[in-house]
Amino acid sequence: MADSDHRRAIAEDAVLRHLQNHHEIADSLLFAAQAKLNPDDIANAIKSLTGHRYVDSQEITKETWLLTEEGKTYAVHGSPEMQLFLSIPQEGITKDELQKKFDASSFKIACAQAAKNRWVDFGKQLVTRKIQHVDNDKVQTLLLRIQDGKDNVSTIDISQDDIRALTKRKLISLQVKKGFSVTRGPNYAPQRKKVATDLTRDMLQSGDWKNLEFKEFNLNAKGAPTEGGCLHPLLKVRKQLKDIFLQMGFAEMPTNNYVESSFWNFDALFQPQQHPARDSHDTFFLKVPLTTKELPEDYVERVKRIHESGGHQSRGYGYDWKREEADKNLLRTHTTAVSSRMLYSLAQDCAQKPFAPKKYFSIDRVFRNEAVDRTHLAEFHQIEGLICDRGLTLGDLIGVLEDFFSRLGMSDLKFKPAYNPYTEPSMEILGYHKGFGKYVEIGNSGMFRPEMLLPMGLPEDVSVIAWGLSLERPTMILYGIDNIRDLFGHKVDLGLMKKNPICRIGLECD
Numbered sequence: 001m002a003d004s005d006h007r008r009a010i011a012e013d014a015v016l017r018h019l020q021n022h023h024e025i026a027d028s029l030l031f032a033a034q035a036k037l038n039p040d041d042i043a044n045a046i047k048s049l050t051g052h053r054y055v056d057s058q059e060i061t062k063e064t065w066l067l068t069e070e071g072k073t074y075a076v077h078g079s080p081e082m083q084l085f086l087s088i089p090q091e092g093i094t095k096d097e098l099q100k101k102f103d104a105s106s107f108k109i110a111c112a113q114a115a116k117n118r119w120v121d122f123g124k125q126l127v128t129r130k131i132q133h134v135d136n137d138k139v140q141t142l143l144l145r146i147q148d149g150k151d152n153v154s155t156i157d158i159s160q161d162d163i164r165a166l167t168k169r170k171l172i173s174l175q176v177k178k179g180f181s182v183t184r185g186p187n188y189a190p191q192r193k194k195v196a197t198d199l200t201r202d203m204l205q206s207g208d209w210k211n212l213e214f215k216e217f218n219l220n221a222k223g224a225p226t227e228g229g230c231l232h233p234l235l236k237v238r239k240q241l242k243d244i245f246l247q248m249g250f251a252e253m254p255t256n257n258y259v260e261s262s263f264w265n266f267d268a269l270f271q272p273q274q275h276p277a278r279d280s281h282d283t284f285f286l287k288v289p290l291t292t293k294e295l296p297e298d299y300v301e302r303v304k305r306i307h308e309s310g311g312h313q314s315r316g317y318g319y320d321w322k323r324e325e326a327d328k329n330l331l332r333t334h335t336t337a338v339s340s341r342m343l344y345s346l347a348q349d350c351a352q353k354p355f356a357p358k359k360y361f362s363i364d365r366v367f368r369n370e371a372v373d374r375t376h377l378a379e380f381h382q383i384e385g386l387i388c389d390r391g392l393t394l395g396d397l398i399g400v401l402e403d404f405f406s407r408l409g410m411s412d413l414k415f416k417p418a419y420n421p422y423t424e425p426s427m428e429i430l431g432y433h434k435g436f437g438k439y440v441e442i443g444n445s446g447m448f449r450p451e452m453l454l455p456m457g458l459p460e461d462v463s464v465i466a467w468g469l470s471l472e473r474p475t476m477i478l479y480g481i482d483n484i485r486d487l488f489g490h491k492v493d494l495g496l497m498k499k500n501p502i503c504r505i506g507l508e509c510d
């Protein structure tokens with residue numbers, strides 16, 4: 001028998017035997033103390049016996065005042081105000097001298113209390129007694145009474161004001177204990193019958209089953225919680241977004257490299273090398289390996305040229321483009337790095353076969369060297385979509401965004417001019433959120449610049465419309481989470497994953 005079962009059997013036995021000669025157990029805590037048994041074992045025994053109706057029980061709560069550590073020392077040595085009073089000689093004493101007899105914190109308390117009781121006069125030069133004698137250290141007396149009395153709160157004869165004062169000084173605290181009052185139940189017997197819990201093959205063969213008593217099914221017992229895999233809210237929303245993209249005919253881009261070179265993350269996107277985003281305050285650069293191994297050299301040359309002196313009707317930025325800057329490895333700051341690789345490889349295909357329009361999407365993690373707060377983490381997930389075709393216009397972008405976001409439940413969009421180094425025109429996307437009753441920022445978008453597309457080798461008349469948004473934002477809105485650290489990172493409560501409801505995006509869709 002396991003140790004806990006054994007202890008429970010002893011506790012059960014004690015309860016049942018007591019009830020053989022007594023009408024009730026008025027207080028199981030007291031009973032446990034008298035029987036020298038563990039009160040938890042007694043409580044468990046009572047619960048089990050109640051379940052089998054050997055006994056009837058009722059929960060009772062018992063409140064007891066206990067001395068705190070500070071309270072205990074005052075009970076032994078007296079209150080600090082009394083000690084202070086006794087340390088003052090008839091002729092008085094300087095405050096400095098007096099202070100030497102105490103430690104800093106108890107001196108402060110002692111002065112405050114003694115002054116409050118009007119026992120002591122704190123004069124300019126001397127501290128003197130205001131009264132000749134204090135007969136009774138009330139605080140100590142009360143504490144001793146509480147300590148010795150083991151009084152129940154309901155029987156204690158100390159005034160409420162005194163209790164309040166002692167609690168406020170943190171000298172006593174209330175301990176609440178739960179116990180039971182117990183009487184015999186309809187199935188009472190002085191000893192618990194052993195009942196069989198399972199019908200076994202042996203019982204059937206031997207015929208023992210005929211004489212055995214079987215344990216009744218407890219149809220009210222709650223089943224053990226089923227343990228199964230659970231998806232994080234971000235994964236659930238990601239799946240729904242992925243389905244939306246797939247329904248719209250988009251193919252997923254490979255996003256399996258968190259580490260990217262500055263070249264694909266910035267340079268290929270016509271982002272100048274002095275751009276503030278390329279600062280280590282905004283971007284995590286890698287120390288090992290510090291630089292990328294290889295880049296497509298002829299393409300690098302074309303990118304260098306477009307940055308330095310332009311081409312394709314652009315004037316470029318007119319600065320000295322540095323290869324070392326492009327080689328630097330970093331944690332990608334946006335999934336547009338994935339899009340730039342993808343478009344470059346599409347352009348390479350154009351050398352072999354005729355250009356065919358494409359629709360691509362990605363959803364994966366990106367990193368930014370940002371101060372962490374309720375809405376920002378140093379890493380988050382980006383959702384990005386792009387369409388690459390001949391003769392696309394801003395109207396196509398607006399149309400596809402309206403289609404995409406209405407599937408997310410946002411059919412009322414507004415667009416605001418914005419700036420990205422790699423898109424022109426660029427638009428911030430605002431969506432009307434019915435719950436918030438206002439327009440909220442939901443993404444960023446634009447048409448990739450010819451300075452980005454033409455050096456890749458895409459045909460002149462091919463345009464690319466694209467947009468990006470975070471995965472965290474819609475997830476937090478859907479699940480009503482207002483602090484991003486409750487959603488992602490080491491502080492997340494695993495219970496969130498087990499208990500969160502199924503939230504469907506797009507249900508508000510008109």
Ligand code: PHE
Pocket residue numbers: 333334335336384420423444445446466467468469
């Ligand atoms: N890369 C942009 C961002 O990080 C999103 C974006 C993607 C903007 C594609 C325009 C086009 O916010």
